[in-house]
């Protein structure tokens with residue numbers, strides 16, 4: 001299955017109410033950045049919508065995010081029903097209640113989760129993932145963990161995540177990558193999804209979609 005077909009299938013089966021959710025997600029983004037005087041750098045609607053659909057479609061419950069910033073992507077995944085733990089060495093103070101924030105790097109946050117005995121069933125990376133973090137995900141990732149990375153483009157951090165996860169994640173061979181196409185997918189007139197997110201989905205989840 002190509003990325004386009006995958007995204008359309010997700011939207012057709014799980015996209016009910018997505019437009020309204022995206023409006024609320026964008027509201028968080030715009031108001032938070034205005035409050036903190038920040039410009040740009042937050043995950044855009046096409047990728048937030050894609051993350052939302054992945055959480056909904058595959059009933060993800062325990063999500064780990066690397067790179068909080070103002071929390072737009074964390075809000076999107078939370079709205080889809082996931083419990084999100086997000087980490088960032090910088091605290092922008094923009095997260096709404098209900099999202100757990102660990103004010104530290106990816107490896108340190110994963111060590112905290114490991115000590116707590118947590119299992120993670122989805123990861124969204126919006127920074128450069130470290131080898132140390134992948135080693136920890138090999139330990140605390142669920143059998144059917146979904147991995148996603150933002151900014152998949154030549155030489156960008158998403159491509160680095162793609163290369164490192166393909167090589168070092170222990171279940172990479174049991175999964176399929178869906179990489180962004182040249183243009184986002186227009187699932188219905190005016191609604192674009194999946195601009196720059198690389199998603200590694202376990203084959204058995206794809207088969208059940």
Ligand SMILES: C[S@@+](CC[C@H](N)C(=O)[O-])C[C@H]1O[C@@H](n2cnc3c(N)ncnc32)[C@H](O)[C@@H]1O
Nearest residue numbers: 042043067069070071072073088105106126127
């Ligand atoms: C592009 S922003 C994330 C945007 C966020 N997804 C959103 O929707 O608002 C990247 C963030 O990654 C953080 N970061 C950089 N290296 C990190 C690391 N090793 N662990 C966790 N966060 C990191 C940066 O401080 C920055 O806030």
